[in-house]
Amino acid sequence: MKSNKKLTLNDLAKLAGVSTSTVSRALSDNPLIKKETRVRIQVLAEQHNFSINTAASRLRTQKTKVVAVILNLIDHTEQSIGDPFLLKIVADLNQALNSKGYDLLLSNSFMATDNWANYFINSQRADGLIVVGQGKSDEKVQEVAATAVPMVVWGDPLRESSYPIVGSNNRLGGELATEHLLQGGCKNILFLGDPEHMEMTGRYLGYQDALEKNAVIFDPTFTVAIDITSRAAYEKVSELILSRGLFFDGIVACSDMVALGAMRALKERYVGIPSDVGVVGFDDILMAELSYPSLTTIKQNTQSASQIMVDKLIAQFDGQEVNSSVVDIELVTRQSTKHKV
Amino acid sequence: MKSNKKLTLNDLAKLAGVSTSTVSRALSDNPLIKKETRVRIQVLAEQHNFSINTAASRLRTQKTKVVAVILNLIDHTEQSIGDPFLLKIVADLNQALNSKGYDLLLSNSFMATDNWANYFINSQRADGLIVVGQGKSDEKVQEVAATAVPMVVWGDPLRESSYPIVGSNNRLGGELATEHLLQGGCKNILFLGDPEHMEMTGRYLGYQDALEKNAVIFDPTFTVAIDITSRAAYEKVSELILSRGLFFDGIVACSDMVALGAMRALKERYVGIPSDVGVVGFDDILMAELSYPSLTTIKQNTQSASQIMVDKLIAQFDGQEVNSSVVDIELVTRQSTKHKV
DNA sequence: TGGTATTTTGCAATCGTTTGCATTTTCGTA
DNA sequence: TACGAAAATGCAAACGATTGCAAAATACCA
Numbered sequence: 001m002k003s004n005k006k007l008t009l010n011d012l013a014k015l016a017g018v019s020t021s022t023v024s025r026a027l028s029d030n031p032l033i034k035k036e037t038r039v040r041i042q043v044l045a046e047q048h049n050f051s052i053n054t055a056a057s058r059l060r061t062q063k064t065k066v067v068a069v070i071l072n073l074i075d076h077t078e079q080s081i082g083d084p085f086l087l088k089i090v091a092d093l094n095q096a097l098n099s100k101g102y103d104l105l106l107s108n109s110f111m112a113t114d115n116w117a118n119y120f121i122n123s124q125r126a127d128g129l130i131v132v133g134q135g136k137s138d139e140k141v142q143e144v145a146a147t148a149v150p151m152v153v154w155g156d157p158l159r160e161s162s163y164p165i166v167g168s169n170n171r172l173g174g175e176l177a178t179e180h181l182l183q184g185g186c187k188n189i190l191f192l193g194d195p196e197h198m199e200m201t202g203r204y205l206g207y208q209d210a211l212e213k214n215a216v217i218f219d220p221t222f223t224v225a226i227d228i229t230s231r232a233a234y235e236k237v238s239e240l241i242l243s244r245g246l247f248f249d250g251i252v253a254c255s256d257m258v259a260l261g262a263m264r265a266l267k268e269r270y271v272g273i274p275s276d277v278g279v280v281g282f283d284d285i286l287m288a289e290l291s292y293p294s295l296t297t298i299k300q301n302t303q304s305a306s307q308i309m310v311d312k313l314i315a316q317f318d319g320q321e322v323n324s325s326v327v328d329i330e331l332v333t334r335q336s337t338k339h340k341v
Numbered sequence: 342m343k344s345n346k347k348l349t350l351n352d353l354a355k356l357a358g359v360s361t362s363t364v365s366r367a368l369s370d371n372p373l374i375k376k377e378t379r380v381r382i383q384v385l386a387e388q389h390n391f392s393i394n395t396a397a398s399r400l401r402t403q404k405t406k407v408v409a410v411i412l413n414l415i416d417h418t419e420q421s422i423g424d425p426f427l428l429k430i431v432a433d434l435n436q437a438l439n440s441k442g443y444d445l446l447l448s449n450s451f452m453a454t455d456n457w458a459n460y461f462i463n464s465q466r467a468d469g470l471i472v473v474g475q476g477k478s479d480e481k482v483q484e485v486a487a488t489a490v491p492m493v494v495w496g497d498p499l500r501e502s503s504y505p506i507v508g509s510n511n512r513l514g515g516e517l518a519t520e521h522l523l524q525g526g527c528k529n530i531l532f533l534g535d536p537e538h539m540e541m542t543g544r545y546l547g548y549q550d551a552l553e554k555n556a557v558i559f560d561p562t563f564t565v566a567i568d569i570t571s572r573a574a575y576e577k578v579s580e581l582i583l584s585r586g587l588f589f590d591g592i593v594a595c596s597d598m599v600a601l602g603a604m605r606a607l608k609e610r611y612v613g614i615p616s617d618v619g620v621v622g623f624d625d626i627l628m629a630e631l632s633y634p635s636l637t638t639i640k641q642n643t644q645s646a647s648q649i650m651v652d653k654l655i656a657q658f659d660g661q662e663v664n665s666s667v668v669d670i671e672l673v674t675r676q677s678t679k680h681k682v
Numbered sequence: 683t684g685g686t687a688t689t690t691t692g693c694a695a696t697c698g699t700t701t702g703c704a705t706t707t708t709c710g711t712a
Numbered sequence: 713t714a715c716g717a718a719a720a721t722g723c724a725a726a727c728g729a730t731t732g733c734a735a736a737a738t739a740c741c742a
Binding site: 683684685686687688689690691692693694695696697698699700701702703704705706707708709710711712 | 713714715716717718719720721722723724725726727728729730731732733734735736737738739740741742
Binding site: 008009010020021024025028052053054055056057058059060061 | 697698699700701
C-alpha cells in the first residue's frame, strides 16, 4: 500500500524483473503471457496500487472509454437545469455507462458552445455523445449527425431524423393521459405545455387523437402554450382561472413539473382535485407520488432507456448502424384523477 | 470547415509552413510568437476546425483540466440518487467548473469502489476531486485525504477534519428553523432526520440549542431518527400519528424531501398545516415553493458554495493549502409555518 | 557596414502505453 | 542428444503535444 511517486509500467517491470510489454499484457490479462507470470504481476500491481496512465493509454489506443452526456437545455430558465427528470436520466446514464466500463463526462448546451463533435470527439475527450433532449431546434445535433461521430439522442423516437433517437412513445402517452381523463368523465380538457418543443409535440398529437376517438370536438383555445416549467404553469393557470373562470375540468400536462405547478394554482383557489379538475402529468418523477393529492402520470422508464442508449452507442463504436427505438410507457393512476366507474 | 481525417499539430504546421512548435505556441497565444504569425495560425486552425488532442496534451503536461465529482451516497435507496438537492449541486458545480475551463467527470460512491485517489488521480483521469456529501462515515474520504490529492468536500464545515469542507452552517440553520417554530407558538417540536448523518448532526444540535435558549425542555422521544428520504418520513409520521396521536405541533425536518414526505402524511390525516402542525425544511429545493402549502425552509446557497469549492480546488492545484469554509444560510418563510405575531 | 542585442522560429527529447514482429525459452519427440 | 514446434517474453516504434535550448532572422546603434 506504500506509494509515494507515481508508478509507471516501466517501474513495475523492473520490480517484476520483466519487460514493460510483458507487464502491459499481464495487466490486460492477455493469454499470451504465462498464467503464472500474469497473476504474479497482477498481484504486484495491486500491492503497489498501481493504475495505468489513461492519458498515455488513450493516446496510444485512440480510445478514451469516456462518453460525453450533453444536457440540451432550451434557455436559461432555472427550472430547465433543475428539472428532476433530466437529472434522473443523468443518474441512470451514469449507472448504465459505468456498468459497461465507461466514464461520464457531463456537459450542457450552454457550456459547450462550440462544435460538439470537435470539442468532445476530435479532441479525444470522449468516444461518443449522448444528447439529452432535442429542444425546439436540433440544429446542433444535426451538425453532429452530419459528421460520423457516434451519438444517441434522447427525444421523440417517432420523429424522422438523421440520427438515432431513443425515447418514449409520446403520442401514445398523450393519448393515454387524455383518454384516462375522458374515461373519468372530463369534458373540457386543457393541454398545458409547449407543442413546439419536439418531445411535447407527440404528446399534443396524442391528446388530439384521444379527443377524436371519443368524438370530442377539439377546441384550439384549450391548448395552452407555456414554457415547460412549473412556474410558468402556475402563473398561467392562475391567470386563466382569474380571467375566464373554471371553464375546464381536466388538464393534460406535458410534464410532472408543469402538472405540479398547475395543481398548486388550483389548490390555491380551492379548486377540488380531482373533483373539479382532474390532472395528469408526464414523467413520473419522485414528487408525483409525494404530492397531495398524488399525481396520476405517464411513467417514462428512464432506466431501461438509459441502458438502450448506452448499448446503441457502443454498437456504433463497433461500427454498426443503429436506428431509433421506442421505450414503453405506462399510465400510473393516482389521486389526481377520477377513475373509471 | 471541411475536415475528413483528424488533423494534428503537425499537419497544421505543414499547412502554415512553420514548425510544430510554432503552431503549438501560436494556439496557446504565446507572446514568444510574432503576433502576426499567431493570428494567422489561429485563423487557419479555426478554418479547419482543428482541436488539440487532449490525450497527447495530458500526457505531456501531466494535467487533465478535468475534475471528478463524486456523489457520496449512503445506500442504495432510490431517493438518494434522485434527491433534487444533490443534483442541483452537480448542476452548479458544472457551471462553476466550466467557467474556469474544467470539465466535469461524474461518478458516485457505488461505481467508484476502488481507491478514489488511484482511480481518478494516479490514472490521470482528473486533476482533483470534489466529493458531495460526507455520509455517515467518511472512511473513503479520509483515505484520499491521507494522500496529497487535491480534494474538496461538501459537508459540515464546522466539523474537525483533515480535509477542506465547504458547507452551510448547519447548526445555525437548525437553530433558526426551530427558533422560528417556537416564535410561531409551537411547544412540542419533532426533529425528523438522521442525527448520525454528518451533515444532519449539526442541524440536530441547532435544534437543541434553540430549545435550550427558549427554556424548552428537550425530550429525546421527540427525536425521530429516520433515513433521509421522503418515503421514510412519510411512513414514520403516518405511523406516529396512528400510534400516539397528534402529540406534536411542529416539525423540524432535516431536508426538504423529508419535510415534504412528512407533510403528505399530515395532509392525508387532515392535520392542518400550519394551524395544527408547523413544518420547516432544509435546502430550499424547487418543490419547496411549489408544494401547497409552500414550505418554510432553510435555504442553502449551492451556487456560491459551488464557486467556493471550485476555487479552493484550483488553489490546491497551485500548491496552496486551503481550509474549510462556511456558506451563509437563510430562513425562507412560507406557508407551512405560523409567523411571529 | 559590422557587430551585438533582441525577437522569432525550429530541433529534438519527452510524457507512458500498446503492439507487430523478432527473439528466446520450453517442450515433445525422434 | 538434437531438432523443430509451440509457448513465452522482449524490442522498439508509434500515438501527438509541449518546451528547454539552440539557431536563425531581424533590429538597433555606432
